[in-house]
Amino acid sequence: MSEKRVDDIFKSDPRDIKAEIKVENYIRKTIIIKSKYANLIDRKAYHEMREKKDVIDEIMEAYFKDKTIKPYPKGEK
Secondary structure (H helix, E strand, C coil): CCCCCHHHHHCCCHHHCCCCCCCCCCCCCCCCCCHHHHHHHHHHHHHCCCCHHHHHHHHHHHHHCCCCCCCCCCCCC
16 A cells, blocks of 8 residues: 655745745636527637636627726715
């Protein structure tokens, strides 16, 4: 029977483990989109081995690139 090295993960404090975490401002939001677009996003993410949120982010950046969006009126969101 081989010796397991499971105890190694408990030798150091997990807070000492340094991981590169890319922090961006994402928010979880439920939206309704046409199924054909959902399918295209799913397939693009699959074939490019990317996350769906990254594909959607790329689409949104391209859409809003040359647009100016007015702020909410005072007192609203």
